[in-house]
Amino acid sequence: MIDRVGVFEAVNQAISWALRLRVLAAFSASSASVRRGPGAESLTGTGVGKMIHSLFLINCSGDIFLEKHWKSVVSQSVCDYFFEAQEKAADVENVPPVISTPHHYLISIYRDKLFFVSVIQTEVPPLFVIEFLHRVADTFQDYFGECSEAAIKDNVVIVYELLEEMLDNGFPLATESNILKELIKPPTILRSVVNSITGSSNVGDTLPTGQLSNIPWRRAGVKYTNNEAYFDVVEEIDAIIDKSGSTVFAEIQGVIDACIKLSGMPDLSLSFMNPRLLDDVSFHPCIRFKRWESERVLSFIPPDGNFRLISYRVSSQNLVAIPVYVKHSISFKENSSCGRFDITIGPKQNMGKTIEGITVTVHMPKVVLNMNLTTTQGSYTFDPVTKVLTWDVGKITPQKLPSLKGLVNLQSGAPKPEENPSLNIQFKIQQLAISGLKVNRLDMYGEKYKPFKGVKYVTKAGKFQVRT
């Protein structure tokens, strides 16, 4: 117990200290404003802290547009090391995620054309930081609909509040979306209008209970008039198809995304017709692991709103049906400034469903100047700067297979490209889970009302690559 007297003493002491410290404070204020070069920055804190020290958000043109420090301030100049590495890497994707500088370590992620650069002072598992930074980006996405520079700048106060809640002294504190949304209301157009009129705020006036409850991912007191639970089973086919059309590698990566709007504390269990299909599963923390182990049933009290329930993998190759095939003939003539390009795409094992949303992307060799192509279906674009050819095909009808053919203009005098470019294919099949996974039933316990339940299946191409 600190008594009243103690408090006043502290304040008195403070005032006498005030005189002594004034000089010091003025000095530190001025020194902080001077931008120091790399290497000149030094440890500002007395102790060595762990985990995340500071965060800088940097856009593609190299502007630091947001900084947040959880401990003592680290000068922006530390980012010069990052810029250096960025320059060396040439390509944004090749910036090493971990950079060592004389006094700090920089761990960065690249998301949506933004770099999230965190400053670390001591040993920490790099994945810990990377995972956290992605969680931050996910949260921005969740709050603002997009994780872009503009969105962050527009909502800088909310961003700051979020960062303040997500990390305490560099250690993650509240990262569950349900909890954060109780602490800090996401902006909506309606709310911002109301706020501007009434002068009220985004900060929730009730304090979150989730952090205190046994179920840290779900907020309390959820109420809906329409109780709904939707599950999207999304499967992506990752494949490498070689020149001859045979499958080098294929596997299915699936996720079940849920959108749960149920009142109260529903306890759900989701069962599958063929759960043994799932080879390797990772779970949202809400799922009772043991129940899955023993019965292959997903039993959980869901968070409110959108979340990813599980992601899974079906890797045994013979199970993976490849829904499309590509016929291709790409050739560059020696000592000539042109080449031929001809691809045709067709359906294969589509289980009676239409394949739609087909897009073919080809990274052409650097010597390609331009392409003169004709297509029987859809449209194509070729970007002469990035050398990316994109062919937007649309649906496939088996009667008439879409094809794209024509001439490729090469830089004259340059040697012909050694390798034919690989084709990256995107497609989508609605109402089909290519692995054959089927949801059997969803049961709800703990609440009395009858929820509306829905399951949707989609198959997409993941990293689907055809070597030519």
Add this chain to the structure above:
Amino acid sequence: MSAAPAYSEDKGGSAGPGEPEYGHDPASGGIFSSDYKRHDDLKEMLDTNKDSLKLEAMKRIVAMIARGKNASDLFPAVVKNVACKNIEVKKLVYVYLVRYAEEQQDLALLSISTFQRGLKDPNQLIRASALRVLSSIRVPIIVPIMMLAIKEAASDMSPYVRKTAAHAIPKLYSLDSDQKDQLIEVIEKLLADKTTLVAGSVVMAFEEVCPERIDLIHKNYRKLCNLLIDVEEWGQVVIISMLTRYARTQFLSPTQNESLLEENAEKAFYGSEEDEAKGAGSEETAAASLPARKPYIMDPDHRLLLRNTKPLLQSRSAAVVMAVAQLYFHLAPKAEVGVIAKALVRLLRSHSEVQYVVLQNVATMSIKRRGMFEPYLKSFYIRSTDPTQIKILKLEVLTNLANETNIPTVLREFQTYIRSMDKDFVAATIQAIGRCATNIGRVRDTCLNGLVQLLSNRDELVVAESVVVIKKLLQMQPAQHGEIIKHLAKLTDNIQVPMARASILWLIGEYCEHVPRIAPDVLRKMAKTFTAEEDIVKLQVINLAAKLYLTNSKQTKLLTQYVLSLAKYDQNYDIRDRARFTRQLIVPSEQGGALSRHAKKLFLAPKPAPVLESSFKDRDHFQLGSLSHLLNAKATGYQELPDWPEEAPDPSVRNVEEEDLSLIETHVGLLGEYTEVPEWTKCSNREKRKEKEKPFYSDSEGESGPTESADSDPESESESDSKSSSESGSGESSSESDNEDQDEDEEKGRGSESEQSEEDGKRKTKKKKVPEGKEASSSDEDSDSSSSTSESEMSSESEEEQLEPASWRRKTPPSSKRAPATKEISLLDLEDFTPPSVQPVSPPAIVSTSLAADLEGLTLTDSTLVPSLLSPVSCVGRQELLHRVAGEGLVVDYTFSRQPFSGDPHMVSVHIHFSNSSDTPIKGLHVGTPKLPAGIGIQEFPEIESLAPGESATAVMGINFCDSTQAANFQLCTQTRQFYVSIQPPVGELMAPVFMSENEFKKEQGKLMGMNEITEKLMLPDTCRSDHTVVQKVTATANLGRVPCGTSDEYRFAGRTLTSGSLVLLTLDARPAGAAQLTVNSEKMVIGTMLVKDVIQALTQ
């Protein structure tokens, strides 16, 4: 403003709107005069009474901070609002305060009292937030206040506040490291916290403040393991990495034996034995020494950690998966490490940063444990869209995984990669091919040919890289590859890439003796084009000329001189210098320089073949998943992963006194928790069905017990040497007991292997003296160190025991738990027919692992020290847990050993005897998920790896029955089956004897009168009137200790219930002619009543 701190109240009157006096504050406004105007209006807004204006101002200020602009001059204006009622203003003020407090320490102090008030708020969230901000203000003056606040918050009712306290600890520590000792106290306190909310944060604080105080973890180790699955993801990572370090200091390496066995099972076995037997005489035959080596048995706590972390491999968080993976890599036995591969491969689908880190770790792992990732080879195939850094890492992994069988596929993949447009990647691929060629001899020629073809590649980098790799490959076996060198020589006509030309020339020069005819010709051609060559080529031409001159001066003398002359007038001074230098060296001159005599040595020295190995080799000395591992350099604050200890530290330090581990808070709906009923019914059905299917093998019955493997005999010898003389006296051997002993030994081995190995030498010598058969009966545990005094007595009694097993107990109550095992063969045969509870079997005394380790020392000192609570004897007969038929050949019996259970004194120690009567080995025996009534807890026995047909094993488990006779139900799992079993304790087993004097007894009895006293009259049958029969029957029924008694017709016994420690006093007043009165005094009336009933039944039977 009522809540504002004192300072602002002083000024409050003058700080109204429109008064810019703060702007003149020299500490704030001076430097940023350009911002002055704008800040001025912010100050005005902050000084109004309208919350909306304040909020607007604060938002603008926070936006400034976010952009990295200095807003420190607003400090005084902002800090006044710390007590603002509006919660959002307050929050933003906090944000500001935490950012600038360090720079404006004096003014920051003004806010402290607000937080101090907050710390006393009835709302836990306000208390927590006050502590959070208070501890974030980095002002050294407030250290004492922070310390006080943390201490108080650490004992707050709310776990959330305690969590905040844990977060505050490192903050305070970084502010003032002198507080360490006090902070450690707080950490110690918080470590004992049982909530998942606190666990992660406090371990983080521990890691930051006092990672060296590993001793603080002991008591909390099991709790942390059990809580782990319910902790939030970030906490899990921190806890797992701390536990990895902990396990490395506390347990023995699970791979120490495996690695030896792997090379050559038998040899290793003997070899390791010899190590141990050093000094014991080398003529010891291998056969004799073979069994003395204790197989490694994992500490149950080590197993606990592995078991409880495994489900986390399925976490959605890559960080958690990686943490578990590194834990398994560093701690698990080789056979189990494989489980992490699948999870790691899954992470490869994640963000590219995650891929980058995971691949680095996979690369390191794949060098050590190639087999682990082999099934996932294809997951590392490279896509043209992967970023280069990912491609190169995948390539590294592919190269590490390549072996004799998969090399064709790998090479085919590589062929695709070589044509990639990404030249860095192509270069790396060529290097990878070179590495495959050196590692796998079979494909060396194929690779070399492939590489030679690459020499005609248009890309300079590819050619250069190929030549370099070819050069390295040729250096390994130059003699066989004259052809390739010739081919390379021909290439000089076509290849224009200077680097490649230079490399070829170097090769020809180096191996000119293999191409004696071509080399001079090449030189001739080069001499022709010399002036047009690039500099590096010119240098190599000079080199070639010099080497040829030395080996073949007849043909090349003139050419060399020509080349040197050309070089002499070259534009490049390097070349001119080199020419001059070379000429002096090789051409003999009048001066006859000392150097020219050594010219051959200088130019034609054999050059060592370069080693092509992974850059990830040996990286595993850094803890995987760490920053240091990633950077391959020690990062600040990195803590080395300690090596396994030579001998395991005392495992009993982790025993927790009053805690029932099963009672630790479990959450509704968390991963770990799950109760469900139908499973039971299902399985019992299955069992029944099986029962019907299974034929009844009547003849196999007898086999299960007595079978024993020859090598098990000497195992028992590892028992204390001090005993063996007396033991040999007992004279009878029992194979069954041997088997049990062996297993007990193994258990003990976990705790005290080192001690045993020390003893080994002695044992060896002893062995020669003692005949094998007798040794076998020397089945005992260390605890009978105490019994050395009564050895002779015992040996005689052991025979008596066969008839009246408990009779001798009376004479030497505390001395020995050793019961002659002689009876056991017959018992095994009998037990199907006799009611088990009255079987007077005394299984060999078993002290569970840690106790055994503790007592090992005592054996040697021959002391009579004995824990007075050791039960006089274990006397309840075997009961069937699982019938041979129901268990499909697995027979399981249990006995109550009456030993204090080492893990938890409240637990009843139950010995489970397994024997395998089937004809296939039973593997992976362990306890499955217990489904227990409230309060009942089980300490499972360590998994029994394998039980060969006909073999038996014994394990000890502890059950806390909570002073009730409810049955403990649990599953016995083998690799393939699960059996539902239940153990119901007789009431007499729920207590442990207490020794007291007659007076004490009477005093205690006086306190337990009235409702607590139960009296019953009975008639003692004729057979049951002798002293020792009565005592034996009572002690057989209940685990009580005899209390000395003055009168001859009265018997007194005392004990305490295990869980609650209530006294149980039993008095038997025997009157002449068989009439007797039995009195039981106990607080626990139910126990008293049941005990009376049981004792009467036993006495009157």
